[in-house]
Amino acid sequence: MNFTAKKIAVLLRQRGYKLTPQRRVILDAIADGHDHLTPAAIYEKVKREHSNIGLVTIYRTIGLLTELGLICEVHSGGNCRSYLLRRPSEHHHHLICSDCGTVVDFTSCDLSEVEQKLSDDTGFDINGHLLEFLGRCRSCQTTTP
Amino acid sequence: MNFTAKKIAVLLRQRGYKLTPQRRVILDAIADGHDHLTPAAIYEKVKREHSNIGLVTIYRTIGLLTELGLICEVHSGGNCRSYLLRRPSEHHHHLICSDCGTVVDFTSCDLSEVEQKLSDDTGFDINGHLLEFLGRCRSCQTTTP
DNA sequence: CTGACTGCAAATAGTTTGCATGACG
DNA sequence: CGTCATGCAAACTATTTGCAGTCAG
Numbered sequence: 001m002n003f004t005a006k007k008i009a010v011l012l013r014q015r016g017y018k019l020t021p022q023r024r025v026i027l028d029a030i031a032d033g034h035d036h037l038t039p040a041a042i043y044e045k046v047k048r049e050h051s052n053i054g055l056v057t058i059y060r061t062i063g064l065l066t067e068l069g070l071i072c073e074v075h076s077g078g079n080c081r082s083y084l085l086r087r088p089s090e091h092h093h094h095l096i097c098s099d100c101g102t103v104v105d106f107t108s109c110d111l112s113e114v115e116q117k118l119s120d121d122t123g124f125d126i127n128g129h130l131l132e133f134l135g136r137c138r139s140c141q142t143t144t145p
Numbered sequence: 146m147n148f149t150a151k152k153i154a155v156l157l158r159q160r161g162y163k164l165t166p167q168r169r170v171i172l173d174a175i176a177d178g179h180d181h182l183t184p185a186a187i188y189e190k191v192k193r194e195h196s197n198i199g200l201v202t203i204y205r206t207i208g209l210l211t212e213l214g215l216i217c218e219v220h221s222g223g224n225c226r227s228y229l230l231r232r233p234s235e236h237h238h239h240l241i242c243s244d245c246g247t248v249v250d251f252t253s254c255d256l257s258e259v260e261q262k263l264s265d266d267t268g269f270d271i272n273g274h275l276l277e278f279l280g281r282c283r284s285c286q287t288t289t290p
Numbered sequence: 291c292t293g294a295c296t297g298c299a300a301a302t303a304g305t306t307t308g309c310a311t312g313a314c315g
Numbered sequence: 316c317g318t319c320a321t322g323c324a325a326a327c328t329a330t331t332t333g334c335a336g337t338c339a340g
Contacts, residue, residue: 138268
């Protein structure tokens with residue numbers, strides 16, 4: 001288990017949740033994966049080392065982690081959601097290739113000014129945002145013109 | 146049928162698609178609705194004046210309109226997609242209330258600079274983006290503290 | 291020990307597809 | 316009149332729920 005996954009494990013326990021082998025493996029899978037992962041993808045990945053795990057457990061664990069704010073959801077334009085580890089201090093957004101699905105993180109956008117203005121204008125209590133750019137990555141541009 | 150819906154109807158015909166009563170009603174529903182609408186919501190709305198329409202037709206029409214770039218998808222944080230009319234010159238984003246689901250449009254954010262930088266850094270050919278702010282609207286803040 | 295967690299199976303929701311009939315242009 | 320669109324039903328995919336057995340703490 002790598003550093004980030006270990007930290008999460010501690011956090012889980014602090015909040016009174018149990019740390020089961022299944023959760024451990026799922027955490028590893030999400031923490032290791034540099035890509036975004038759909039529930040099904042996590043399932044596949046996890047089944048290799050824990051063959052009789054259920055997809056249900058993936059869903060339940062994802063729900064738990066989302067509730068704790070440890071992972072975040074990505075809407076890759078299409079039908080299904082995928083999930084990424086949210087590193088605490090590292091607020092980031094995504095750049096998604098519409099051909100191959102690659103996700104690149106970036107942090108360079110500061111939206112606090114816009115957020116403030118919106119909040120003033122609308123009276124909303126804004127607590128988060130989602131920013132995704134869509135396009136085609138370099139390799140997809142060369143392979144399929 | 147209001148102005149915008151009429152314009153779309155013309156556009157449809159220009160591209161060789163037929164203008165059926167069903168499509169007309171669906172267009173009206175989306176154009177009139179100031180809210181975002183889920184496929185199911187469109188279905189409900191449309192059934193009032195065209196009682197034997199099928200949900201399937203909604204999906205097919207939505208697909209068509211998305212393909213033509215006339216409507217855009219919103220991911221309201223939760224499970225399902227909803228759709229809004231995309232007024233041609235009016236590039237906008239959404240501010241969504243996580244309690245009641247109200248969607249407020251705004252246009253004040255200029256991301257072209259960020260987009261350019263990202264494009265330079267990553268080699269992506271960026272063709273669009275999705276920006277959503279999440280929060281609680283004024284009335285939800287007062288009703289449920 | 292005990293309550294929380296898991297896995298199975300079945301239920302539910304959302305979306306898509308196949309096909310015969312019907313209607314736009 | 317031919318072709319594209321519709322509506323029904325059924326298939327599919329993604330996700331959730333009920334329940335009895337199992338395990339972490």
